[in-house]
Amino acid sequence: MTDLLLKAFTKEVWDIIIPAIWETVYMTIVSTTITTFFGLLFGIVLLITDKHGLHPIPLFNKVFGSIINAVLSLPSMVVIILALPIAKLIVGITYGPKACIISLTVVCIPIFSRLVENSILEVSKGKIEAAKAMGASNIDIIFKVMLPEALPTLIRNFVVLTITLISITAIAGSFGAGGLGDIAVRYGYHRFRSDILIAAVLVLLVSVNLLQLFGALLARKILKKRHLI
C-alpha cells in the first residue's frame, strides 16, 4: 500500500497527471464562467416571473421551470449524451474539451439556476418591499437589493457549482474530453494503473477541499464585515 502511494508520486505518473490538471482547470474555468452567467440569468428569471415575483409571467414561469426540472431529473450521463448535438451545433464536434464544456454547462446550468433562485429567495420580503416603496425599478431591486443581500449564500453555492463541475468533468472524460477524470478512468480503471488513479484522486480531493475552504472563508468574511455573524 505504501508502495503504491510512493509510486503515485513518481515523475512518470506526474508527467501524465500535470497536463490533465491543466485540462481540468481549463474546462472548469470556462464552464464555470458560462454556467455562472446563465445560472444567474435563469435563476433571476425563474424568481421574478414567479406568480409572486417582481414581474409575474406565470405561464412562462411554469414552462421554464418544467424544462429546468426535466434536465435536473435526468442523470448527468444522459444529459451529456443529449447535449452532444448541441455541442456539434456550437463548436462543430462532439468530442474533446470544447464539446465537453458545452455538455458540462448544459448539465450544470439548471443546477446553478435553482441554487441562485433559492439563495435570493432567502432575502426577506420586507427588504424588497422597502425598495419598492422607495420607487426602485425591478433592475434596481435585482442589482442593489437581491444580489448584494444574497451574496454570501451565492458564493457558497458558487463553490458547490464549481465542485459539481469538477466531478462531472470525470464523467465527461469518457467522451474524450481529457482531464483528471479521464485519466483516472482510462489509466486507473481500464489499465489497472492504481498509482495514476491515486494521484488523480489526490489532486481532485485537495483541490475540491481548497475550493470549499476558500469559498467558506470568503462568505464568512463578508458576513463578518456586515456583522451578521
Added chain:
Amino acid sequence: MLPPSFIELKDVYKKFYIYNKEFEVLKGINLEIQKGDIFGIVGFSGAGKSTLIRCINRLEIISSGTIRIGKYEINKLSKKELSLYRQKIGIIFQHFNLLDSRTVFGNVAFPLEVAKKSKKEIQERVSEILELVDIADKKDFYPGQLSGGQKQRAGIARALANNPDILLSDEATSALDPVSQLSVLDLLKDINKKLGLTIILITHSLDVIRHACNNMAVLENGIIVEKGSVKEIFVNPKSDTAKVFIKINTDLSISKYVEGDVI
C-alpha cells in the same frame, strides 16, 4: 413632481383571497388628510392599519374605491409614474427593513440613487440627514452593528432622504426608549413645521398621538369608527375602541392598579 399633497380615500375596500376564501380587511374607508397634517391612526391589532397605509403607496392594490393624492388617482398611475410617486412618499417600517449589505450611509443613499441623484448630491444630502436624525457618527456602520433605536433612526433618515411630500410611519417609534421616542417625534414635528411634510402615523400609543398629531382616526375591523381632531376625540371619545384605548391609557398612566384586581 407631486402636487400639494391632499390625501383622499373614498370607499376603499381591500380583500385578500386565501385559497379562494375571501377576507375583507378594509370595508369602505373614507378619509381626508390635509396637507401638513400629522395624522394618527389607532386601532387594535389586526384592524387593518398597516394594510391601509400599504394601499396608500400601492404596495397593496385596493379592491375597489379610489385613493387620490392631489390630483393623482394612484391606482391609475403607470409604472413610471408610480415609481416617481413612490419616490416622494417616505415610509418607515416597523421592522426597519434596512439592507444588511449596505452601511448606514449606503442605506440612506438608496432612495437618492433610485431618484438618480448625482454622487455629490447624495454625499451632501446623506450627511445632512444623518446629522438631523443624530446618527452621523454611525455613518459607516452596518445595520448588524446598530441598536434597535439606531436602526429606526437610520430607517427614518432613509424615509426622509429624498425630501418626500408624505411620510408614512408604521409604528416607527415603538422600538425606541421613551426619551428617543420623544426626540424622534419632535424631529418629525419639526420637519412637518419647516417643510410642510404630511405625516401619517400608525401607533398603538395614545401618548404618541397626543404628543405629535393634530388629527386622528380610529380603525375598528376595517372600518373607520371615529375621526376628527385629537382634542375632540380625547375629550369625547365615541367609539368603543377609542374609549377602551383612552381608558387603558389613563388607567396605566395613573397606575390605578390594585393587586388581584386587574382593571
